[in-house]
């Protein structure tokens with residue numbers, strides 16, 4: 001289900017009227033139309049050069065994001081989630097070769113010149129990083145940084161920019177009086193919320209959040225994710241959320257794309273994928289979740305570990321860990337198919353998975 005957000009709540013962030021994205025009209029970037037996705041990623045590949053080796057870290061990833069929609073990129077550590085997100089932002093490491101296509105509205109992001117990114121950053125696409133200090137300078141007050149961000153995008157006098165900065169802070173639950181504080185004077189959760197204010201202050205169409213709550217305790221985590229959800233609701237921004245937490249996916253994503261060893265294992269509506277996974281890898285991730293029933297305290301894990309990008313096995317990269325692996329899986333990499341409307345699956349096993357795939361006792 002695609003959630004088209006309605007722009008019903010007033011937004012105090014200045015002259016941008018609800019449902020209208022005024023300043024963007026002045027940008028030399030092409031907006032998405034109602035009929036096309038906001039972001040269309042096709043065959044995205046990120047290859048890293050590490051000394052004499054080349055590491056295929058992201059391999060032919062494709063997905064779409066509708067305006068206002070939240071898509072979660074999930075997978076174990078090293079799956080290629082962050083590199084995918086960074087490549088879209090034009091922030092992949094210097095050693096990376098990015099190929100394929102990623103269209104934001106009418107603009108091609110892959111291979112785009114810095115000048116295009118400078119027009120897009122903050123205005124149409126913004127980052128909420130894992131660590132707020134990646135976007136907040138320690139030597140300026142939070143208010144000054146927000147005001148600077150405002151003035152870098154729109155013609156606003158100092159007072160107007162300060163008013164908008166204060167409004168942005170209030171929107172993320174930080175009293176306007178704290179605008180004079182430095183980032184180190186905030187708690188970790190407040191810093192993350194300030195980073196959200198920074199990302200959202202100019203009302204971008206797409207927010208990329210890379211593990212935005214990993215370093216936080218559960219209470220701060222819930223506050224930060226709640227803040228992000230409220231701001232998306234009021235501004236209509238789409239969200240690309242990088243996470244390894246399926247609980248966060250269930251609560252905050254409309255759709256999910258599951259990455260394994262740089263490839264898309266499956267994708268689809270979050271509720272469907274979590275309730276009825278078609279990829280054995282997704283089923284394994286779900287089986288490894290802590291049980292919530294008092295009667296079942298077993299923790300099931302997928303045996304083994306994902307392969308490093310320079311140690312990919314032939315065939316399906318998940319085959320060495322997959323209970324269903326056959327000779328074909330070990331020799332032939334599966335191509336993505338469509339097991340159901342709105343879903344993709346890269347697996348040779350197209351039938352429904354047994355419910356006890358990872359919990360059944362191993363055969364003697």
Ligand SMILES: Nc1ncnc2c1ncn2[C@@H]1O[C@H](COP(=O)(O)OP(=O)(O)OP(=O)(O)O)[C@@H](O)[C@H]1O
Pocket residue numbers: 048050055057075076077078079080081082083084093244308309
């Ligand atoms: N700058 C780099 N130089 C060399 N290898 C890198 C670099 N950045 C990432 N990699 C490798 O690319 C692969 C994908 O990394 P990426 O950070 O995208 O994974 P991830 O799914 O986001 O993992 P995590 O959840 O741990 O952040 C990993 O094997 C990682 O070691």
